[in-house]
Structures are given as structure tokens and as C-alpha cells.
Amino acid sequence: MKKLFWAATVAALVAGCGSSVKLDDVPVEDKSGATVSTGSGAGGAGGATANSGVTAVDLGKAGQDSGGPAGANVVYFDYDSYVVKPEFQAVVENQARYLRTDVKRKAMLEGHTDERGGREYNLALGQRRAEAVGRALVLLGVAGNQVEAVSFGKEKPAAMGLDEAAMAKNRRVEVKYR
Numbered sequence: 001m002k003k004l005f006w007a008a009t010v011a012a013l014v015a016g017c018g019s020s021v022k023l024d025d026v027p028v029e030d031k032s033g034a035t036v037s038t039g040s041g042a043g044g045a046g047g048a049t050a051n052s053g054v055t056a057v058d059l060g061k062a063g064q065d066s067g068g069p070a071g072a073n074v075v076y077f078d079y080d081s082y083v084v085k086p087e088f089q090a091v092v093e094n095q096a097r098y099l100r101t102d103v104k105r106k107a108m109l110e111g112h113t114d115e116r117g118g119r120e121y122n123l124a125l126g127q128r129r130a131e132a133v134g135r136a137l138v139l140l141g142v143a144g145n146q147v148e149a150v151s152f153g154k155e156k157p158a159a160m161g162l163d164e165a166a167m168a169k170n171r172r173v174e175v176k177y178r
Helices: 002-016 086-100 119-139 164-170
Strands: 074-076 107-112 147-153 172-177
Touching: 074 086, 086 119, 107 119, 119 147, 119 172
Parallel strands: 107 147
Antiparallel strands: 074 172, 107 172
């Protein structure tokens, strides 16, 4: 009887920790078998040494975009969607061409949302948008280790305002190079 009680308690706890956010549908099919890096790296305590593999950061240039192809570097999305629209396929193809020319180039895909929705949902949606662009780049021949997807949710709006035009500018993925 005690085992049944504990099993029911554990089941109730696990069910209570679930999320109702449904973001499992994949809008891009990856037939190459490649994966997109999400930026999980190893960390550790202590100082960096010459053999640690840690790259020094020049704080004078921190946060600056280090180049990229000529043309647009932003992909916009519909409300509550992470499907790359056909009108932005040329932007993705241009970024893929640029990345394929040098495998040492790295792109940061920064996902953003408008201000509607909760913080957790918007962070997840921004991440899915960045990953969708990353999958599209991989399908176009970019190595998975060249792209990193990160979400800012609604924290860094491109346009202020509550009208649809301002919110549409905030539903985006920016491609930045480092």
C-alpha cells in the first residue's frame, strides 16, 4: 500500500512539473543528419591557462558585429510562429553562401519576439526561431558547428510601440558574426 501511495505521489509531482507550451513541431526537415549547436559548452572553475583552449576576449570590441555578407541579415516571422517564410529564403541563402566560403566563420543566430506572451514562452519561441534559421542554414550546406542559436525573447526590441508594425519588427532572427 505504501508503494502505491509513493508511486501516486511521484506521478503527481512529475505531472505538475510539465509545461503546456507546445513547440515540438519542426517546420524544417533535416535530411542531412547534421545538427545545429545550441551553444552548450564546458565551464569550469579556476583561471585560464595557455593550454586551456580559452580564447581571450577583446573588451574593446565586445558586442560588435565582425562583418558578414552584404545585404540583409534579419529574418522576420509571423505572430506566434517559427516557420521561415519564403520571402526570407534569399536572406538565408545569402548567409549560407557567406558561411560556406570559410568554415572558420561563426554566426550567432539571435531569436527575438514581440512583447505579447509570458517571459518563458517568448524565450522558448525566440530559441525555436533561431534554431529554425540554423536548420535552414545547415540544409544549405553550412556546418552545424558554425552556427549558434540564442534567444533574447522580448528583452531586446528593435522597435518600441504597441502597434502591429512595431511588433512585426520585433519578431525576428538577427544573424551576427564573430
